[in-house]
Amino acid sequence: MTSDKLAECLRTNPVVVRRTMGLLREAGIVTSDRGHAGGWRIAVDLSTVTLRQLHSALGEPAFFAIGNRNETPECLVEQAVNAALDDTFIKAEALLLERFSEISLADLAADFSRRYAEHRKQGR
Amino acid sequence: MTSDKLAECLRTNPVVVRRTMGLLREAGIVTSDRGHAGGWRIAVDLSTVTLRQLHSALGEPAFFAIGNRNETPECLVEQAVNAALDDTFIKAEALLLERFSEISLADLAADFSRRYAEHRKQGR
DNA sequence: GTTTCATGTAACTTATGTAGTTACGATTCG
DNA sequence: CGAATCGTAACTACATAAGTTACATGAAAC
Numbered sequence: 001m002t003s004d005k006l007a008e009c010l011r012t013n014p015v016v017v018r019r020t021m022g023l024l025r026e027a028g029i030v031t032s033d034r035g036h037a038g039g040w041r042i043a044v045d046l047s048t049v050t051l052r053q054l055h056s057a058l059g060e061p062a063f064f065a066i067g068n069r070n071e072t073p074e075c076l077v078e079q080a081v082n083a084a085l086d087d088t089f090i091k092a093e094a095l096l097l098e099r100f101s102e103i104s105l106a107d108l109a110a111d112f113s114r115r116y117a118e119h120r121k122q123g124r
Numbered sequence: 125m126t127s128d129k130l131a132e133c134l135r136t137n138p139v140v141v142r143r144t145m146g147l148l149r150e151a152g153i154v155t156s157d158r159g160h161a162g163g164w165r166i167a168v169d170l171s172t173v174t175l176r177q178l179h180s181a182l183g184e185p186a187f188f189a190i191g192n193r194n195e196t197p198e199c200l201v202e203q204a205v206n207a208a209l210d211d212t213f214i215k216a217e218a219l220l221l222e223r224f225s226e227i228s229l230a231d232l233a234a235d236f237s238r239r240y241a242e243h244r245k246q247g248r
Numbered sequence: 249g250t251t252t253c254a255t256g257t258a259a260c261t262t263a264t265g266t267a268g269t270t271a272c273g274a275t276t277c278g
Numbered sequence: 279c280g281a282a283t284c285g286t287a288a289c290t291a292c293a294t295a296a297g298t299t300a301c302a303t304g305a306a307a308c
Contacts, residue, residue: 001166001291002282002283002284002286003283004283012267012268013267013268013269014284015267015268015286016266016267016268016269016286018286019283019285019286021284022285022286023285028211032275032283032284032285033275033276033283033284034273034274034275034282034283034284034285035274035276035277035281035282035284036275036277036278036281036282036283037276037277037283037285038275038276038277038282038283039264039282039283039284040284042259051208051209054254054272061154061189061190062189062190063188063189063190064187064188064284065185065186065187065189065190066186066187067279070254074225076236076239076240076243077232079234079236079239080232080236080239081232082234084175084227084231084234085175085223085227089218089220089221091219092216092217092219092220093213093216095212095216095219096212096213099209099212099236101211103208107208108201108204108205108208110205111207111208112200112201112204113261115200115203115204116200119200123296126254126255127254128254129267135299136296137296137297137298138255139296139297139298139299140259140295140296140297141297142255142256143257143296146255146257148257155256156254156255156256156276157254157304157305158253158256158303158304158305158306159252159253159254159255159288159304159305159306159307160253160254160256160305160306160307161254161307162253162254162255162304162305162306163254165254165257169251183264205259229251233299242271246302
């Protein structure tokens with residue numbers, strides 16, 4: 001599928017698609033071909049790719065919007081708050097990473113297919 | 125303590141302090157007095173205020189930086205992803221909220237005091 | 249009562265990060 | 279050759295949070 005087509009599906013811009021897909025290519029998950037009949041192609045079996053791997057391929061973006069701004073603050077109040085919460089943030093992150101590693105793209109594809117079939121049935 | 129002094133401690137601006145402290149005042153956690161010898165005062169026993177209450181007073185800002193952008197998306201792919209992850213995000217959030225409700229400002233104050241004493245000992 | 253010290257708050261400015269856009273070079277196929 | 283496509287740099291737009299300015303309001307000091 002071309003960047004243009006993907007951008008249309010995702011309601012965004014082809015260059016944005018290329019930027020993100022480029023990271024997935026670096027991780028070996030997709031390949032790209034230039035020129036006529038080029039575009040993006042999935043390079044691996046969907047059952048072998050987990051959300052954990054995608055998260056990693058995309059640069060491990062932060063899970064949390066709040067919490068630790070500074071790992072080793074000088075401020076003693078900040079230190080006390082970090083000490084009280086760090087363990088829990090680490091546990092919560094582990095929970096999410098664990099779940100991410102359990103979900104493969106094949107799982108999502110299967111669920112999508114189910115939903116799509118349902119959608120078509122309802123649509124009639 | 126005045127907004128000016130607090131702003132200095134927090135390395136920020138008095139108006140920013142007033143904005144945030146105003147929310148804490150609405151929640152009954154602090155009071156403010158105008159005029160000479162005015163400023164902010166803690167209104168309750170620190171042992172009765174938990175981080176959960178602060179989080180609530182400050183408008184329950186989002187815990188997560190990623191995840192669900194749309195609770196009920198039309199897109200079937202997005203639906204499949206949400207279905208796969210929602211439970212886990214809810215669990216992770218519950219974990220954080222639970223921990224927040226376990227920690228009182230008195231706990232943090234005590235830990236701060238310990239750190240401060242240590243700091244002064246080291247300082248000599 | 250005037251002066252000084254505070255908060256309360258509206259309005260504006262600045263900073264930051266993400267996304268979107270334009271432009272064009274490089275590559276591939278027909 | 280020419281059309282299609284990615285690669286990428288550079289720029290623009292937008293949203294959000296934080297910072298700033300300005301001034302009104304209120305309270306205590308003297």
